[in-house]
Amino acid sequence: MRIVLVTLLVATLACSDLSPAPGDPSAAGPAAPWLRTEERASCASFDPLRQPLFGDLHVHTRFSADASIFGTKVGPRDAYAFAQGASIALADEQEQPTRSARLERPIDFAAVTDHAEFFGEVNLCLTSGSPLYETEMCQNLRKADDPGDRFNVTVQWLFPAGIDNPPKSHAFCNTPGVDCDAQAVSVWQEMQAAAEEAYDRSEACGFTSFVGYEHTASPFGRHKHRNVIFRNHVVPAVPSSQLETAAEESPQGVWTAIERDCIDAGSGCDAVIIPHNPNLSGGEQFEEPLDAADAQRRQDREPLVEIHQIKGNSECRFDRLAGDGVGTEDELCAFEQLTRAHEGPDNDPPPSTAAWPRRNLVRSTLQDGLALEESLGANPFRMGFVGGTDTHNSNAGDTEEDGWDGAQGNSDASPARRIGNDLRTNPGGLTVVWAEENSRDAIFAALERRETYATSGTRPAVRLFAGTLDGVSCDAPDLIAQAYATGTPMGGELGAVRFAASPRFAVLAAKDPGTDEVPGTDLQRVQIVKGWVDGSGVARERVYDVAGSAADGTGLDRSSCTPAAGARELCAVWEDPSFDPSQRAFYYVRVLENPTCRWSTLTCKAEGVDPFAADCAQQAAARGEAFADCCLTQAEDAFFEPVIQERAWTSPIWYRPESIVRVTGAITRRRGADAGALDLRIALGGVPEKLVQGELPLTVTIDSGSELFRVTYPPGSVPIEFDAAGYLGLRVTSEAIDLASLGAGDPTIRVRLESGLYRAEHVRRWRASDDGIAPVEQ
């Protein structure tokens, strides 16, 4: 009996082993390829091959003066709650909170970015002449030598009574957003508190909030607005608004402020700056760089641009009636265009297509960035894409066309106002990041490396890779893993990885799965947009259909607005038929869904005015003057479309002749140790002349989140030589590499070169074995 019981016990213990099964990435997977900068639980869901997370990084609440004036009464806490599925109140036409809204599908992350220009920090007691300056409370504050005594000071000026035996210090004062220095109340502290309350630091990783704000420069009505998104809870004491940075040009002023108060402050603070609405900037959002250093600085500070939001789309522009575009023949560039080039009083009449500022448009700006890189050595406009709402109703991520409630408080609080006043606005877009987990560090790392895409409001999943892509095909179940090992994802760069032959590009797109109430729309096609500058310095572009067809899915049922059937997913592996290894270029993917009814068409129909009916004008007249534009057709208007194609734009991949072609070799592990030796060969497509001539140093870094190796070769000592394939390259070796930070499993390794303004990087997923780690491509 005893033997039986022991046997049973042993068997039970064996069966109840709860450790992850062999091969489970959660067991002992690779460390994250980015730094963990905050205290939090590890996410239960961590995918080294990354997952798409949907968010909105552009949200205004009542803390923005304009939102407040529009009647928005809800604040940041409400915005984050809405993002997670709660209902919030919206202002009606009389600014009363009688309407409500709720997201059918929560989003994964959000940032409240109220305008900093009206924050202010109300220092109640420190300003001589203030009405409270001579009050007993403020006198006590100024007398307090011990910071702990400041807890005697509260906002008790609202009550005559003091507080007996107040605590000298408190354990919770280091909680983000808990401001124990009660001498000042501030919007900024409140925003931090709201972000902390919303941020899920548990292993569930259910939602991520970011602290942020909008820097709102509008010289003479030209939009030079940009959002500042902070990596974690370490943020400047006061956000620098346009009021504080006006002494310097925009955007250099906000860069200076963020560098001083955050990035270079040594406090653990980090931030990205995201410009938006170049379509309303009169060409001034992306002005000529002051010099090469300024160009590199912009690339460092502004890795992204908000390409789609409520106030229109900024990808490109095509006038359907004129049959002419701004540097383009791409007829799909009529999508969600505004009629004005900026918001200054001198915009009437707006410029013609020929005179339209090309820097209002992201595609043109990216092309100009290539030309500037050629002349200056640095590309100031190397920007990935994000989407946002810019809602002033606090309804983050509320981008459904059907049932859209507007975004500007009372000014578009009713169907009549939305159609009559704001026909050309739209529900806005979303930011999608490919990140290992839903946490601030992971999402921020994705923003920094530009592994992002924008959507016009729907939620398709889209992957893009480029490189040799050996073993990558639409038939291969391990397409994703192989693509990360043999290519760079969206947002990255590559060199002449296949010599004179074109790199290979792999695209995999899946439709928005939708909800029970609102099914997702099938996909029509996938395009690759190539931009380059030819040998004569002329900007060129070409749009290639790589999967699906324009003839597909066009059968929209106009009576019910039911879209036609199409593709649930599309996949393509493509090579550029016009690839020229000597010409720098960018490639990005545009995914088009099947045609659907625009929000205005749905709203008009709901109000009894059918834009497709022969008697539409009569219906509109009966309904009211505000609905006259329900009957606007594409034959009458250069840009307006009652039927649209929702879409997604991936961040570009940049081809640079001087970038890294390949990395070969290995980092070998000493048996039983976390140390190893490095022997790598880095092949380059080109190097700066000054480097070859020995005038510049060269720094080589290898990291995977944590730095594994760094060496700086003094000028003249860089060991560059031609390799067997005829590429310039250098060999780096080291006998002392610390591998402790890598963890187990296949790591993502970044090899980075820096010499003066020359930068190049090569990011691939290497293969781990008992012997060490090595690039897959050898």
Place this chain on the structure above:
Amino acid sequence: MSVEARPALAFPALRLLAIGAALIVAVRAWPSTAPSAAPRTIATLVAAAPPGASPANDDEILFRAGAAAVAADDPVVEARLVKLARYLELGGTAEESDAELAEVARGLGLAGEDVVIRRYLVEAARLALEHPAPADLPDEDELRAYYERNGARFAAPARVRATHVYLSAARRGEALAADAARVLNDLNTRAVGPWEAAALGDPFVRGAVIDGPRDAVARSFGPEFAGALESVAGGSWQGPIESAYGLHLVWVVERAPAAPPPLDVVRGRVLHTFLRERGAARVQQRLAALRCRATAEPGCVS
């Protein structure tokens, strides 16, 4: 039919300036806020507001409290006054300093009438009302007790972790169902483990791992798939389950029930929720006191 260009005042930035300018029609003297030697409470500051219409609503009360409490040279107010003055071309010469322009605007009563300044001061007062006093901060025992009572609100939802072999409807067409049956049989016959099936099926954009609560799974695969996954037994290959994209053979590796995490993990969220809830009643009390003092209604107890 053509669409007219938007009127200038449709643009938010200009609209704000125009509102301020329009209010110049109604001019009121700005109350003097010179400091006095005797300590004052906000109540007396409110009472010291110039005679006029009694506060009709909480926003007016808060505005007066904010106006009395905020420094006369508050930089946000100053910047707004300068902007208004320039827009309205109030300066006599081009050499006026910002301070001089602000003073001109203040003299015209714009500090009391401009909608942006008014809302800023209202917000400052509201924030002050809501700002937690040190006495509001809980000690550790109190916070833990609060979390024990309310832990369910912070609980992580039930979660499933699974792997899947994906068969694409687009790629396989009419052979989809048969292919799914064949692959399922193959997986079970060869006793393929949950993490050993990477070479089977079709590439899936989101990879081979499913991990998250039901609503997250629904957002990735569609609501029907998420619902069906709830009833799949773990420990072997099951299916096929249909998603918005095709069929999936799934191996449920783990199901974790909903559970509140340790307090230390969610401390910040819990603390802010605690402070906000504790503060709600306090804010109403403070506002009532302000209201009481401002209106000085008979029988009103401040």
